[in-house]
Amino acid sequence: MDMYREDVMDHYEHPRNQGSFGDAQDKDVLTARDSNASCGDMVKFYIRIAKGKIIEVKWEGIGCAITTAAASKLSEYLQGQSLKVVQKMSEEELVRKGVGFEVNPGRSKCLMLPVIVVGKILKN
Amino acid sequence: MKREINGHPLLNLDSGATSQKPSQVLEAERNYYEQHNANVHRGAHTLGDEATLLLAESRQATAKFIGASDQEIIFVRNTTEAINLVAYSWGLDNLKEGNVIVTTLMEHHANLVPWQEVGRRTGAKVEVVGLTPDGQVDMDDYRNKLKLHPKLVSFVQVSNALGTINPVAEMTKLAHKVGAVVLVDGAQAVPHMRVDIGEIGCDFYAFSGHKMLGPMGIGVLWGKRALLEKMSPFLTGGGMINEVYTDHSTWAELPEKFEAGTPNVAGAVGLMSAIKYLEKLGLPAQAGMDNVREHDKQLVAYSIQQLQKIKEIRILGPKDSSQRSGSVSFEYQGVHAHDIAAILDSQGVAVRSGHHCTMPLHNSLGVVASIRASFNVYTTKGDIDALVEALKKVKEVFKK
Numbered sequence: 001m002d003m004y005r006e007d008v009m010d011h012y013e014h015p016r017n018q019g020s021f022g023d024a025q026d027k028d029v030l031t032a033r034d035s036n037a038s039c040g041d042m043v044k045f046y047i048r049i050a051k052g053k054i055i056e057v058k059w060e061g062i063g064c065a066i067t068t069a070a071a072s073k074l075s076e077y078l079q080g081q082s083l084k085v086v087q088k089m090s091e092e093e094l095v096r097k098g099v100g101f102e103v104n105p106g107r108s109k110c111l112m113l114p115v116i117v118v119g120k121i122l123k124n
Numbered sequence: 125m126k127r128e129i130n131g132h133p134l135l136n137l138d139s140g141a142t143s144q145k146p147s148q149v150l151e152a153e154r155n156y157y158e159q160h161n162a163n164v165h166r167g168a169h170t171l172g173d174e175a176t177l178l179l180a181e182s183r184q185a186t187a188k189f190i191g192a193s194d195q196e197i198i199f200v201r202n203t204t205e206a207i208n209l210v211a212y213s214w215g216l217d218n219l220k221e222g223n224v225i226v227t228t229l230m231e232h233h234a235n236l237v238p239w240q241e242v243g244r245r246t247g248a249k250v251e252v253v254g255l256t257p258d259g260q261v262d263m264d265d266y267r268n269k270l271k272l273h274p275k276l277v278s279f280v281q282v283s284n285a286l287g288t289i290n291p292v293a294e295m296t297k298l299a300h301k302v303g304a305v306v307l308v309d310g311a312q313a314v315p316h317m318r319v320d321i322g323e324i325g326c327d328f329y330a331f332s333g334h335k336m337l338g339p340m341g342i343g344v345l346w347g348k349r350a351l352l353e354k355m356s357p358f359l360t361g362g363g364m365i366n367e368v369y370t371d372h373s374t375w376a377e378l379p380e381k382f383e384a385g386t387p388n389v390a391g392a393v394g395l396m397s398a399i400k401y402l403e404k405l406g407l408p409a410q411a412g413m414d415n416v417r418e419h420d421k422q423l424v425a426y427s428i429q430q431l432q433k434i435k436e437i438r439i440l441g442p443k444d445s446s447q448r449s450g451s452v453s454f455e456y457q458g459v460h461a462h463d464i465a466a467i468l469d470s471q472g473v474a475v476r477s478g479h480h481c482t483m484p485l486h487n488s489l490g491v492v493a494s495i496r497a498s499f500n501v502y503t504t505k506g507d508i509d510a511l512v513e514a515l516k517k518v519k520e521v522f523k524k
Binding site: 003004009038039040041062063064065066104106107110 | 459460461462463466467469477478479483486487492493521522
């Protein structure tokens with residue numbers, strides 16, 4: 001049960017940066033959402049940019065412990081990063097540096113959902 | 125199947141997704157390939173004749189198993205293909221703008237998406253019958269939807285997600301009163317109970333081999349001869365033709381008209397072996413499928429009884445075990461189904477987690493994903509005890 005290690009469970013039980021910036025049209029806020037077809041889980045990310053830097057990250061959604069902890073950890077990592085730097089990162093790098101934990105292949109969709117959503121934002 | 129998963133003996137409670145196979149079935153397939161393998165309906169040689177005879181023999185055994193005539197048995201890959209055959213073949217020829225197709229909220233995606241697709245192409249509208257709070261078809265809503273005079277009504281006999289057994293004979297009778305053609309999805313019924321299509325009275329019946337101890341890749345569509353004869357072929361090419369000219373062709377008789385290309389003879393042979401196995405299972409031997417049903421009933425009742433002892437668990441579907449078959453689905457309050465499944469897997473227990481190909485149903489229940497423990501003839505009460513024991517670990521990991 002390595003994937004349910006202490007820090008992962010902590011992020012699941014106390015998710016960081018959970019919430020939204022509302023529906024207000026704010027051109028400094030980039031958003032994207034995606035869902036996991038095999039279980040109906042959904043994640044939406046909000047990233048506020050100022051002077052080429054990510055200054056605020058929020059996310060909302062429904063998901064299992066893995067999806068929730070991955071989104072929470074990723075949101076913490078992105079805060080304060082240079083937009084250019086993270087835009088250059090591959091999904092693999094985002095997982096390694098931003099999420100920082102691994103799961104078995106059966107659960108990789110859970111782990112990847114927040115990464116894919118963030119990837120969508122960064123690509124635009 | 126004897127395997128260790130994460131150091132624990134494998135305990136398979138995911139038979140609703142696919143059953144394990146008796147060695148007789150594996151042996152039958154192997155024997156076919158080693159002794160009789162040839163393509164059917166061609167080649168005046170011994171092996172070709174044997175393969176053709178085996179395919180015919182399997183068709184007869186399958187027909188007898190559900191009380192049908194063998195010319196009305198179409199071999200397909202699975203239930204999904206059987207339903208698609210009717211949707212495209214019957215649906216495209218018989219549905220038009222403004223027509224209504226009725227189905228229910230508990231359908232597997234295989235009995236919803238093909239109708240949406242045919243609806244999109246023909247302009248027919250799909251109406252979905254709601255459920256009662258304990259997961260049965262809301263018969264008042266069903267009667268109301270029938271007032272729309274649907275051309276086709278399609279419903280499941282046993283729900284894969286709720287385990288509910290539907291009153292299919294009564295539902296068929298009501299649909300026939302308004303002139304609808306009726307298709308019954310029997311994927312989760314045929315493995316667990318005696319099915320007689322004459323008693324149901326429907327026009328089409330679909331099921332898969334792999335859920336009833338047979339191999340993957342072989343399934344069955346049964347249809348009333350009068351309907352099948354009027355229908356256009358679904359797939360065209362070799363095997364399904366009578367005469368071919370450069371500008372037109374004529375079709376073979378039933379059932380070949382619907383079996384284009386080389387058929388899955390080994391699969392059909394395996395299916396026949398599974399049918400023979402089921403027909404003789406338990407005591408008295410001639411009551412095979414009744415013994416299977418009795419075993420299933422006891423497992424469902426026992427698992428509901430045991431799972432209800434865990435206060436975080438909410439069981440989905442009817443609580444009365446005589447109204448359900450094959451599986452028990454539940455949610456565990458405060459913990460996502462995938463996390464439960466992972467914790468169970470770490471102890472060697474395999475269950476299904478997710479929406480079980482019934483997204484609209486899960487949306488209506490307000491459940492993102494559920495856990496399903498599903499059974500077959502080899503499942504024991506000891507397996508249920510092990511599941512309940514393994515669920516205790518959830519509290520350790522999630523402190524809930």
